[in-house]
Amino acid sequence: MRVVAGKWKPLILYFVAQGGPTRYGELRRAIRDVSDKVLIQQLKELEADGLVKRTDYKEVPPRVDYSLTPLGHSLAQALVPLCTWGTEHMAEVSQVFAERATWNTRRR
Amino acid sequence: MRVVAGKWKPLILYFVAQGGPTRYGELRRAIRDVSDKVLIQQLKELEADGLVKRTDYKEVPPRVDYSLTPLGHSLAQALVPLCTWGTEHMAEVSQVFAERATWNTRRR
DNA sequence: GTGCATACTTGCCGATAGGTGGGTATGCCG
DNA sequence: CGGCATACCCACCTATCGGCAAGTATGCAC
DSSP, X not given: OTTTOSTTHHHHHHHHXXXXXXXXXXXXXXXXXXXXXXXXXXXXXXXXXXXXXXXXXXOSSOOEEEEEOHXXXXXXXXXXXXXXXXXXXXXXXXXXXXXXXXXXXXXX | OXXXXXXXXXXXXXXXXXXSSEEHHHHHHHSTTOOHHHHHHHHHHHHHTTSEEEXXXXXXXXXXXXXXXXXXXXXXXXXXXXXXXXXXXXXXXXXXXXXXXXXXXXXX
């Protein structure tokens, strides 16, 4: 739980798992709502936790890409059922969220 | 992710899944580090999300128990692989955490 | 010289998550 | 009468999380 704690980490894992080694800029574009700071920060955490590997090609302009370590792959696997669950029950869950949202806006 | 977002929710799900209908006090004792406020709050959220069912026996002294809904059960199932992953890779992961902890305490 | 692209870094700031310490109602037990 | 047990509720406080804006180093193209 701690390891996937972070608003965008599951998404990062997902994209890197899908696309193989992924450049920083690709991630930025893929996950449009994330800010630079947070994306980098979460990448560093994932790296520190041994889930992704950062490869710096030492070129100019800078080129860096991120890939999954074996550990990262296994985590991605373990997340699949949860992702499936989310997709399957999207309807029921998002309905509840919608209700809660209207309730909140009416209340505040 | 949103639905399991909460420091203790996976644990709650786990205990309720294991033990069937569980009284509030049992949970409190099972998850010793949680505070009343947060436990109740997370239970209410799980209930609002349709994952657990609250049964109030209207007795005095109060008796209430919590059980999983079908949706809750399916979520619990989807969490199993993740839990397994955690158990299997506990060693590698907690080692990283340990290192980070000493690093932090030395730095601050 | 000016601008552009890349992959970051830094400072500030508001929202929120979770913890603490109190309080509630009810009935039984001594 | 005082104390205990249960399942909560409330006010307050702090740490952290994540977003925004601006800045950095380097080389190339114009």
